[in-house]
Amino acid sequence: MPIFSIPLQAPDFSPLIQVTVGVSMPHKSALLRANRFVPADISIRALIDTGASGTCLDPRISSQLGLTPVSWDYMLTPSTGHTPMKVDIFDVKIVIPHSSMARTFQVHSVMSSILSNQNIDMLIGRDILGDCLLVYNGVNKIATLAF
């Protein structure tokens, strides 16, 4: 079982983790079959967010990967008020790097929402956290993810 230790750094002690995001495995296969360029995976800054019901990705990253939406849903955030707004959904591959056993999600849905103005590219939501053990140890300033 891979265990990820995440140092919580001042000033806000956010559980930030570097992950890799790329086109999903079936999307990559389709690109190769069509003799099209496969965009390289991108290393991004992700915030572990138990307040997010799903994982979100900044549109700059989906644009860099040349993704097109495959679905849409509704999202409710402080910016939307009481009325849910439509949000585009992309399929991506997400890799949480580990020295011996990386955790890879070959096909994962992410919602498109603007995060880069907060200096993050992704919110890792409860759709991923639901498969792991998360410990936020504020006393020792470390968070732990175990899959």
Next chain:
Amino acid sequence: MRCVFHFSMGILYLTQRILMAHLEKENAKFDEIIESLIAENSGKFALIHGENVDVYETFDDAVQTGYEKYGLEPFLVKRITNSPSVHFITRLTQPVHADL
């Protein structure tokens, strides 16, 4: 700096509009058939390409088949539910969607 940010967001929005425009037909098809799908397929995922509709157990299966059958042509994957699914995000963020 703020101008550059808003300009970038504008370009992104326009790009998204173009990308989503191709799903107009699929969205209309989904609206047309959702009532008939719910009875036996609630909670599953519809894969829609033009007039073609298939149902799969998971989002992953629908996406996988979508790329296998339709390659890089646009397709729509939607969860089959009575009420629209809503995602709750407590952090201040702005959802991005290209209105059709």
